Amino acid sequence: MRIDYVTIFPDYFSPLELSLAGKARDKGLLDLHVHDLRQWAHDRHRTVDDTPYGGGAGMVMRPEPWGEALDQVLPDGATLVVPTPSGAPLTQAVARELAGRERLVFACGRYEGIDQRVLDDAAARAEVREISVGDYVLNGGEVAALVVTEAVVRLLPGFMGNAESLVEESHEDGLLEYPIYTKPASWRGLDVPEVLLSGDHARVAAWRHAEAVRRTAERRPDLLPLSAVPGGGELRAAVPADAGEIFTLQLACWVQEMHDNPGVEIPALHETLDDLRAWLPDWTVLVLHREGRLVGAARARREDDAWDIGRLMVAPDLQGQGLGRFLLTEIERTAPADITTYSLFTGAGSLRNQGMYKRSGYRLRGEIEPGVVLLTKPR
Numbered sequence: 001m002r003i004d005y006v007t008i009f010p011d012y013f014s015p016l017e018l019s020l021a022g023k024a025r026d027k028g029l030l031d032l033h034v035h036d037l038r039q040w041a042h043d044r045h046r047t048v049d050d051t052p053y054g055g056g057a058g059m060v061m062r063p064e065p066w067g068e069a070l071d072q073v074l075p076d077g078a079t080l081v082v083p084t085p086s087g088a089p090l091t092q093a094v095a096r097e098l099a100g101r102e103r104l105v106f107a108c109g110r111y112e113g114i115d116q117r118v119l120d121d122a123a124a125r126a127e128v129r130e131i132s133v134g135d136y137v138l139n140g141g142e143v144a145a146l147v148v149t150e151a152v153v154r155l156l157p158g159f160m161g162n163a164e165s166l167v168e169e170s171h172e173d174g175l176l177e178y179p180i181y182t183k184p185a186s187w188r189g190l191d192v193p194e195v196l197l198s199g200d201h202a203r204v205a206a207w208r209h210a211e212a213v214r215r216t217a218e219r220r221p222d223l224l225p226l227s228a229v230p231g232g233g234e235l236r237a238a239v240p241a242d243a244g245e246i247f248t249l250q251l252a253c254w255v256q257e258m259h260d261n262p263g264v265e266i267p268a269l270h271e272t273l274d275d276l277r278a279w280l281p282d283w284t285v286l287v288l289h290r291e292g293r294l295v296g297a298a299r300a301r302r303e304d305d306a307w308d309i310g311r312l313m314v315a316p317d318l319q320g321q322g323l324g325r326f327l328l329t330e331i332e333r334t335a336p337a338d339i340t341t342y343s344l345f346t347g348a349g350s351l352r353n354q355g356m357y358k359r360s361g362y363r364l365r366g367e368i369e370p371g372v373v374l375l376t377k378p379r
C-alpha cells in the first residue's frame, strides 16, 4: 500500500517513522510520502487560505493549491481520504475497507476546512471518503489522518504478527473487549477472577463473552441495541447484584413447570442463591425490569457452535404479553458471530413453553433425559 499526506504541517507525520507504520514500511508493506501543500501556492507568501464566501468566522483553504497538489499526488482511481468533523464515522469496518486499497491520499485541512470544490473536482476521477474520527472538534486533519493510518495499517495482511489476535478485538465482533489480567493473581488485595485461573477454556470463553456483552450493553448501547421492551421496561445485561431478584423470580416461574411435569427433577427449583451467584458470571444474562421490578430474565452460553439458551423467565402475572418471545429474541442476538444454532430445553409437559418456542422457529429434537425435551433453531 502507498499512502500520501498533503498538509501545511508535514512535521506532524514524522512520528510515522517510529510508529507501526514505520515498521510496515521496513517490512515493505507500506510506502509513505508527505507533501507540504505550500509548494503549490505560488504567491510570495505562499498563501493557502482566504476569507469565506458568504461571510463568517475563520478562513477557508484555497482551491488552487489543493487542485495542483492532487493533480500531482492523487492518481485516477485512487482513494482520497479527507478527515473532517462532518465526515462519516471511522469504524473498524471502514478501516478494513481502506486496508484493501492500493493507494490512499490524505488531504489534511486546517482553518475552517478546504474549499468544497476541491473534493468535487477529485470525485470526478477518484474515490473521495470524508471521514470523522470522532464527535469532537480538532484544529486540523493531521491527527485524524494519523488515527486512520494506524487503524488501517495494522490490518494490512502480513503486518500483525498473529492475525488471529485481530479477530478477537473490540469492534471486530461488534462487542467491546472483556477485562484482561496478567500475573500476579493477587495484587493489592485485588484478585484475578477465579474462572481465568480454572484452565476450563469453555468457562473462560463464556465468561469473556458475558463480560463483553455486559460492557457493551452498559457503555455502548448503540453497539448492542437492545430492542424496545413491549409494554415498556428496561433490558440490560445482569450484574452480580441482580442475583437475589433473579433467584426469587426463578423460584416463582418454575412452579408452573413443576405442575406441568410431575416427577421431573427441575434444576431451577433445587438451586440455592449461592449456586445462582456461582453460575451468573459464566453465562450471558439479560434482565428485564419494569418500573424498577425484575419481570424477566434469560441466560445463554456457548455449547460448541450452539448458543445454549436457558432460564427464560417472565413473572407469572405478566405472562401472555410477548415478553418471553421478546427475551428469547434478545438473548439470541447476544450470540457470538460464529454460533450456528440456538438450543434450549424444557419440560416434556410444558406445552405452553414448547408452543412459544415453535412459534419462534424452534424444532423439537426429542427427549434428552426423562421428561426433558431439546429444541433447536438454526441461526
Ligand code: JD8
Pocket (backbone or CB within 6 Å): 082, 083, 084, 085, 087, 108, 109, 110, 111, 112, 113, 114, 131, 132, 133, 134, 135, 136, 137, 138, 139, 140, 141, 142, 144
Ligand atoms: C479536519 C480543519 C478544524 C473544523 C472549525 C475547528 C476529523 N473528528 C474530527 N474533529 N475535527 C476534525 C477535523 C477538524 C478540522 C479539519 C478534521 C480541518 N479543522 C475546523 C470545523 C470547525 N475548525 C475531525 N476527522
